[in-house]
Amino acid sequence: MTTSTGKPRRDPVGHPLDHMAQTAAAQDGAESFMLPQAAPVQLVDPDGRHVHNDMYPLPDGQTLLAEYRQLVIGRRVNEQANALVRQGRLAVYPSSHGQEACQVAAAACLQGQDWMFPTYRDTVAVMARGVDPIQTLTLLRGDWHSGYDPYEHKVSIQATPLATQLLHAVGVAHAAKLKGEDTVVLAMCGDGATSEGDFHEALNFAAVFHLPVVFFVQNNQYAISVPLKHQSVAPSLAHKAIGYGMPGERVDGNDLAALLGVLLKGVDRARAGGGPVLVEAFTYRMQSHTNADDATRYRTDEEVQAWLPRDPIIRLRSYLTGLHLLTEQKEEEFARDAETVAARMRDGLNAEVQVDPEDLFRFVYTEKTAQLREQAAKLREELSRETV
Amino acid sequence: MTTSTGKPRRDPVGHPLDHMAQTAAAQDGAESFMLPQAAPVQLVDPDGRHVHNDMYPLPDGQTLLAEYRQLVIGRRVNEQANALVRQGRLAVYPSSHGQEACQVAAAACLQGQDWMFPTYRDTVAVMARGVDPIQTLTLLRGDWHSGYDPYEHKVSIQATPLATQLLHAVGVAHAAKLKGEDTVVLAMCGDGATSEGDFHEALNFAAVFHLPVVFFVQNNQYAISVPLKHQSVAPSLAHKAIGYGMPGERVDGNDLAALLGVLLKGVDRARAGGGPVLVEAFTYRMQSHTNADDATRYRTDEEVQAWLPRDPIIRLRSYLTGLHLLTEQKEEEFARDAETVAARMRDGLNAEVQVDPEDLFRFVYTEKTAQLREQAAKLREELSRETV
Amino acid sequence: MTATATGTTLTFAKALNTALADEMAADQTVVVFGEDVGPLGGVFRVTDGLTARFGEERCFDTPLAESGIMGMAVGMAMNGLRPVVEMQFDAFAYPAFEQVVSHVAKMPNRTRGKVKLPLVIRIPYAGGIGGVEHHCDSSESYYAHTPGLTVVSPATVPDAYTLLREAIRHPDPVVFLEPKKLYWSTEEVDLEALRAGAAGIGRAVVARPGADATLIAYGPAVPTALRAAEAAAAEGRSLEVIDVRSIVPFDDETVCASVRRTGRAVVIAEAPGFASVASEIAARVQERCFHSLAAPVLRVTGFDIPYPAPKLEQYYLPSVDRILDTVDELQWEEA
Amino acid sequence: MTATATGTTLTFAKALNTALADEMAADQTVVVFGEDVGPLGGVFRVTDGLTARFGEERCFDTPLAESGIMGMAVGMAMNGLRPVVEMQFDAFAYPAFEQVVSHVAKMPNRTRGKVKLPLVIRIPYAGGIGGVEHHCDSSESYYAHTPGLTVVSPATVPDAYTLLREAIRHPDPVVFLEPKKLYWSTEEVDLEALRAGAAGIGRAVVARPGADATLIAYGPAVPTALRAAEAAAAEGRSLEVIDVRSIVPFDDETVCASVRRTGRAVVIAEAPGFASVASEIAARVQERCFHSLAAPVLRVTGFDIPYPAPKLEQYYLPSVDRILDTVDELQWEEA
């Protein structure tokens, strides 16, 4: 374990009166640095026009084209998963329809050695990072709690208990720092999850230990049925950052270019030892919370319709078409790629899964306890009697 | 339950795009309003001179004189309690020596119908609010978990599990609002407690429900052995306020005049329906965490000495003496009053307490369960055999 | 809700909803809050229509924070209200654990009864609905082990109504466990009779009389126990089924009277068996009925493993077969 | 630490401290953190000197947030470290309950063993030290009921050393319960022998052999049980004392072998008895040893009340007298 990485945490305790004065003096600088820009960062507007921003240059066209392909695939994944729910192949699916730009950017901003900590809604991001679609969907198909090996692509489990994963992300980053690894961790959650105590504790730990974590909040305006204004009355969720001593930034969550700009800057900063940041993406959950939910109970169709023109795919398509980078041929190619993934999902999920009841006992402990050996034997005997 | 109080929580959901724009527009105003002043508010400096502040006029001399008396009593209470620990009459005492201005101001800013939610360290504040000294010390003497009736003076139990009481404070305020009561709630905690998830949830609930709560953090630079800089790297703890959409303010916690100014303003604002505020008092824990602690293990004597000239009593004495409001005669009178309280503490705690083992079962449920009746009977029988 | 001459056919969820509405109408101080309990009516629709009928100050959504919900409920109860909070799912009550154990359970005792906390913690609870992880935990043992809490779980539609109304009126905090898999079960009930009906907290009931052995169950395990008894009857064995209903306080009298009569007992519960409510029942029955027992008190419980994924839960849950197998182990040859 | 020819006299706390230091020296991946464990050395001084010796990156203070500590430990373990965290007191581990139950206990199973969590949760635990509220909870039943956790509690100075080292090396998460009232107890130990010594997790030991009845205890109750056995011996009754040591996994073999031999058993634990580890032990002993039992398995536990204030704890805690009274109830006249 190297002690050379990062600045030492424990410098000698300064004179507390100095601290009082210093803090007051340093405050103005800190404020402008840590508070988000006045409006969410936008680099491509809904009509596909570039919006100039002093701090964030527009990513180059080829990069955007490659990520546009991921957007198209992401949308198709959401559609296919919804269809598989209707066919009874998936128990439930929390769709990221409308949030695909966030999903794609989350995967795109990371390097191979970095870690992603996704939630149940981040299926598209998980797949975009390279995890096998079928393994990703195991959880929702219902044969096991998590279907992929988190170490293979450095993607943690898709967390269900809200905000809890943010602390795991902090821990992975902390271990990476102590071991001298060049790892950045992307910690993802929704707007609702920012109300949980674990959100608070995670941001504070990351800031105090000066860890390479990018907190990425997809503010899709709803936590199931609860709109943002009943979740928080802060000027924005990014305004929480200064309370931990880290910068906060808002970004148009339907603008893939802006997301890439802001997230990459956060990742670079973290990798360079600059500590954590909080990024709030302003976006919208176009569909119900899951297929089990009925969004008409709590929001109007007009509200949803108003977001249609802001669709992340439309605007990037306009922009790239305007640049003549996106051709009809490319569009067809991307659609085919998306179809390939969808087909893989269909085939994989249409195949019957075999579950092994012995698995119930196999992974609870590294070595089965005497009690579990007994219980497993009992079940085995029971099942053998049944099949007789 | 009136529905007329307060503004309705659920106005119709606005257009989300409007919201995005609005928030950005409103942000600048919000920031200057919610961020703390550049330096902690100070109205009387360590040398006893008035410091002018545009927002906070100096409280009048008679008020300050009356509260100075409370300071003197508070200091005496701390000393007496420490002595009682040495004599084995109290098991332990977390002293507020050095923080007496915060303690006195906490009681002074509230009206009779208001509620105080103190911690284990806020004994002086609890007594200043009118709770009987002996009843206050029952917890630390060890005969019951809490010795006073919280309803008598509207002082909740002195909470031990950190930050948990802040949520109770929010609940009392919420009920008061729903019932149309004219009640403000003072929710107290230390710097360390701001790291707990419950702190976050309490501030957010208070803000979202727009409740009359004044959060009062006594930042005494330490959580047991852990200095503030390992607790938070925010510009100040008051900078957390904006992340909840409430104003934050820093105040010199050794300046009783400034504390009264800032807290009273917060209480008035809350009472007028202005919602919650967060006040951070910058102060210092002059003694060990409790008598069981050994502060020399984690801080230097020089550091402690440097705070001596900032003592809250000294500076108010200088100021009031300068005004000729505080005379030698008054000083003697206050010292006598303090001695009376100390004597009451000594006498009360020197008297042997009788505990009743039956009390173990008496208050767990409103009506004893069959199980507890059995267990109580068993204990009774056991004890009767012993005394035979 | 369909009305017949004798009564009304209600789902379990609707019975709970009716109890909430009736009690809110009867008592102005009852407030309902939690996640998605307002306009949505709760993810199981148990609070459906309450905001519309009683206003958003009586039934409302909170920010997404369970400790916050619980801690705020403590304060509201301190200040004269009767909060009924919903934890969205069993495992999502864990963030509130400190508030429950250190305050909800202890505040009245701590203050020598000066502060009462008449609040209800509703928890959609246990498995059998093919839910993903964290949505199926049987968490009753955590609460039952915590002195100061009252813990109940209805297993029938009438009890859903009666126990919930009683829980809201109860002077002490009640953990109210609603077996999720029963939400959509229906029964014909006479609401007027129920409204006038008798108390349930602290009392177990004989759900099915029998002579040869006693099955002791609560919540989601009760219907399974009843089906097992039905099946056993067909094989000529008469099983008595006790519906515990009230885990704390526990009704030793009813349970022990039955076991003393039958001489044999099996405890059935979905939760992992180790250090559980089922352990407690087995322990106390053998303590109290030792000389009436022809065999040890046995248990049919969940295995000591995390709740399994949907496709495996059938192997985990106490089943009729597993209960009957266990009854067979009660050393009948010696009887 | 005083050295003699045969060994070293250590306090229980120093034995724990030595185990931490030895394991940190042996394994670079071991990190220690929590509240006040750094320069202060922990409120019980169990981590004394570790920061000085191993640096502030191996032993450090965190912000004051238990869920944060636990959640960060999960992540650190995921990324190759072996965190040993301290919860300052038993009741202050409750804010971390969700992390413990929903992740620490379930992560390895959830990932089919891909993610291992070799971490230790040290908890200064239980009462008997005249502590105020929240500083004396016996919380083992919450953890023991949670599948996926390993739960141990040492009752002797050698076990404090051996079990803690083993816990740190254990591949799965261990809840390590340190009876506070034993911290200052001393024993002469041969550290070299201990360092070479045998495993304890999963194994109970006969702490005192006896013939007439078995006392089954763990953690803080073990010394009390031993004193009871001593007193009983003076009255001519020979009691065997089992120190459970490992609550999960539980050593059925050692416990049942003893009870089958003596025919009588009393379980002793400080925690409230209802739905507790003591219930479990009573339940499983009667399940497994029914035909060897001359009397029901009885329990001496804390009452089902919140832990009392210091001046009342003497009435609450299992005492020698209460144990002997209970042994007297084991129907000796029929034997």
Ligand SMILES: Cc1ncc(C[n+]2csc(CCOP(=O)(O)OP(=O)(O)O)c2C)c(N)n1
């Ligand atoms: C601790 C916890 N409480 C409650 C839930 C139930 N729940 C699942 S998703 C959800 C809403 C989350 O909203 P948000 O964080 O905005 O994410 P989104 O679903 O919008 O992506 C709730 C309440 C949970 N999973 N975990």
Ligand SMILES: Cc1ncc(C[n+]2csc(CCOP(=O)(O)OP(=O)(O)O)c2C)c(N)n1
């Ligand atoms: C939830 C919880 N965790 C840990 C503790 C143990 N503890 C008691 S006081 C304290 C330090 C608190 O520091 P701070 O909030 O700054 O208050 P202060 O003691 O300085 O007044 C700690 C860690 C506790 N009481 N509650």
Ligand SMILES: [Mg+2]
């Ligand atoms: Mg959302």
Ligand SMILES: [Mg+2]
């Ligand atoms: Mg402090």
